[in-house]
Amino acid sequence: xxxxxxxxxxxxxxxxxxxxxxxxxxxxxxxxxxxxxxxxxxxxxxxxxxxxxxxxxxxxxxxxxxxxxxxxxxxxxxxxxxxxxxxxxxxxxxxxxxxxxxxxxxxxxxxxxxxxxxxxxxxxxxxxxxxxxxxxxxxxxxxxxxxxxxxxxxxxxxxxxxxxxxxxxxxxxxxxxxxxxxxxxxxxxxxxxxxxxxxxxxxxxxxxxxxxxxxxxxxxxxxxxxxxxxxxxxxxxxxxxxxxxxxxxxxxxxxxxxxxxxxxxxxxxxxxxxxxxxxxxxxxxxxxxxxxxxxxxxxxxxxxxxxxxxxxxxxxxxxxxxxxxxx
Amino acid sequence: xxxxxxxxxxxxxxxxxxxxxxxxxxxxxxxxxxxxxxxxxxxxxxxxxxxxxxxxxxxxxxxxxxxxxxxxxxxxxxxxxxxxxxxxxxxxxxxxxxxxxxxxxxxxxxxxxxxxxxxxxxxxxxxxxxxxxxxxxxxxxxxxxxxxxxxxxxxxxxxxxxxxxxxxxxxxxxxxxxxxxxxxxxxxxxxxxxxxxxxxxxxxxxxxxxxxxxxxxxxxxxxxxxxxxxxxxxxxxxxxxxxxxxxxxxxxxxxxxxxxxxxxxxxxxxxxxxxxxxxxxxxxxxxx
Numbered sequence: 001x002x003x004x005x006x007x008x009x010x011x012x013x014x015x016x017x018x019x020x021x022x023x024x025x026x027x028x029x030x031x032x033x034x035x036x037x038x039x040x041x042x043x044x045x046x047x048x049x050x051x052x053x054x055x056x057x058x059x060x061x062x063x064x065x066x067x068x069x070x071x072x073x074x075x076x077x078x079x080x081x082x083x084x085x086x087x088x089x090x091x092x093x094x095x096x097x098x099x100x101x102x103x104x105x106x107x108x109x110x111x112x113x114x115x116x117x118x119x120x121x122x123x124x125x126x127x128x129x130x131x132x133x134x135x136x137x138x139x140x141x142x143x144x145x146x147x148x149x150x151x152x153x154x155x156x157x158x159x160x161x162x163x164x165x166x167x168x169x170x171x172x173x174x175x176x177x178x179x180x181x182x183x184x185x186x187x188x189x190x191x192x193x194x195x196x197x198x199x200x201x202x203x204x205x206x207x208x209x210x211x212x213x214x215x216x217x218x219x220x221x222x223x224x225x226x227x228x229x230x231x232x233x234x235x236x237x238x239x240x241x242x243x244x245x246x247x248x249x250x251x252x253x254x255x256x257x258x259x260x261x262x263x264x265x266x267x268x269x270x271x272x273x274x275x276x277x278x279x280x281x282x283x284x285x286x287x288x289x290x291x292x293x294x295x296x297x298x299x300x301x302x303x304x305x306x307x308x309x310x311x312x313x314x315x316x317x318x319x320x321x322x323x324x325x326x327x
Numbered sequence: 328x329x330x331x332x333x334x335x336x337x338x339x340x341x342x343x344x345x346x347x348x349x350x351x352x353x354x355x356x357x358x359x360x361x362x363x364x365x366x367x368x369x370x371x372x373x374x375x376x377x378x379x380x381x382x383x384x385x386x387x388x389x390x391x392x393x394x395x396x397x398x399x400x401x402x403x404x405x406x407x408x409x410x411x412x413x414x415x416x417x418x419x420x421x422x423x424x425x426x427x428x429x430x431x432x433x434x435x436x437x438x439x440x441x442x443x444x445x446x447x448x449x450x451x452x453x454x455x456x457x458x459x460x461x462x463x464x465x466x467x468x469x470x471x472x473x474x475x476x477x478x479x480x481x482x483x484x485x486x487x488x489x490x491x492x493x494x495x496x497x498x499x500x501x502x503x504x505x506x507x508x509x510x511x512x513x514x515x516x517x518x519x520x521x522x523x524x525x526x527x528x529x530x531x532x533x534x535x536x537x538x539x540x541x542x543x544x545x546x547x548x549x550x551x552x553x554x555x556x557x558x559x560x561x562x563x564x565x566x567x568x569x570x571x572x573x574x575x576x577x578x579x580x581x582x583x584x585x586x587x588x589x590x591x592x593x594x595x596x597x598x599x600x601x602x603x604x605x606x607x608x609x610x611x612x613x614x615x
Binding site for chain 2: 080
């Protein structure tokens with residue numbers, strides 16, 4: 001489907017994309033995730049042939065985007081970050097222009113324009129000037145343009161920016177429907193969105209691919225940092241005394257709450273599941289345990305971890321050390 | 328290409344710029360027509376046209392300024408450049424749309440000689456040829472303006488630079504008279520021109536061997552010719568640069584009724600060169 005090989009893009013001395021390599025397969029929704037300036041839009045612009053790469057190649061359905069641009073571009077529908085709209089045209093005129101530009105056979109213009117307008121819910125505004133539409137509608141016109149002609153690959157750069165929650169849900173629904181027949185690639189810096197919509201996530205940071213996997217697998221990536229949260233009816237010192245009996249514990253952070261209840265977050269030394277041990281130890285000490293649950297790292301934490309790199313890791317380690325000292 | 332052509336043409340007349348341009352050109356020519364042909368009774372419409380040549384200086388930048396800079400500013404060029412259409416076709420579509428806008432007032436001009444004919448003797452052949460060349464000269468100016476528009480994101484800068492270049496070309500004869508005519512200065516002038524060309528090639532391709540080679544070979548040929556036959560360089564600068572006084576081909580027709588075929592070939596080649604340069608400028612931007 002799409003193969004990106006060793007892609008490099010330099011703006012002067014600034015390395016925007018740093019040797020990016022990935023493959024995209026048919027019929028899935030891919031999400032590019034990364035902080036602002038990570039190189040998501042640049043990657044998409046190169047994949048669609050808007051920008052040239054400094055090095056490396058992009059192959060779309062067997063056609064190199066640079067060597068056979070017209071063949072390769074035929075299979076792509078692209079919604080850039082800012083929808084490329086001619087504001088002095090009406091919605092229908094604009095889509096007509098896009099249909100002609102995309103070389104959709106003349107006989108099918110009317111029907112395909114009608115179809116995408118229904119899909120993106122633009123029928124009500126079809127004869128209005130794009131200039132007079134709200135941001136959400138403009139975004140939808142851009143989306144309609146990308147979907148027009150139903151190309152194999154649909155690339156959407158931050159498709160839900162500027163939409164209200166209801167519209168966001170509609171667009172997500174639309175993307176899921178499109179994925180039944182097409183490959184969809186979307187970028188976002190909003191985690192919840194990517195997790196909800198995408199089958200496969202690629203996290204990009206500083207122009208590098210730092211992780212790529214399904215959302216579930218990515219969440220497992222940080223199993224190591226698993227922690228256990230407990231609440232018990234005891235004061236902090238008693239709780240620490242009880243927990244001291246379990247040798248696997250690396251650190252404990254306690255916080256006193258109302259009614260003599262203390263909460264604690266426990267991290268283990270070798271990523272073991274110590275919930276059972278905690279329960280039994282507290283039972284032995286005849287101290288009532290009110291809550292016991294394990295915390296898996298959320299996608300947010302993985303994202304921060306991967307995109308901000310070692311800074312966060314080191315900070316965590318330092319905290320651990322001080323806590324262990326307290327014990 | 329057809330899609331872009333149609334859209335551009337429609338947008339010129341929807342956004343008023345096209346209408347303003349046509350009205351502007353026709354109104355000024357009408358004033359000259361009234362003064363020269365109707366009031367003074369001069370039977371050549373071509374003479375009127377040479378008067379309204381100055382209207383081009385403002386009119387042409389008006390239609391070319393938005394051609395590429397507006398697309399770039401609004402990011403609509405992303406739609407054109409990611410569509411399965413070659414850049415050459417995008418440029419050509421836009422160019423032809425602007426040429427069509429220019430054709431409208433020129434078609435209206437075709438009526439003026441007939442009005443003269445109604446009043447007495449008219450010289451239709453000269454008049455229609457001069458309208459044709461006037462139109463062609465406009466096409467040259469449009470190609471230049473389109474190229475300048477592709478270099479910038481700002482319509483205002485595109486307008487001012489195009490206006491400046493066209494004004495320079497308009498005043499070119501006067502500027503040329505200040506150039507020295509001796510052989511040595513001719514050679515130095517040619518060397519400078521070669522250096523400018525080499526610098527441009529270096530800027531566009533980033534290839535030092537190619538541009539350095541052109542510079543070296545050009546300079547060597549110049550110096551050798553100068554040593555062997557220095558009188559070749561006399562008045563060389565005026566001769567070479569004199570070709571840039573583009574309007575001369577047109578004014579020759581209007582004032583002396585001489586049609587210079589080589590001049591028309593020059594017009595066509597300048598159009599081709601600037602369309603090519605526009606394509607290159609857009610390509611270059613994708614890579615930097």
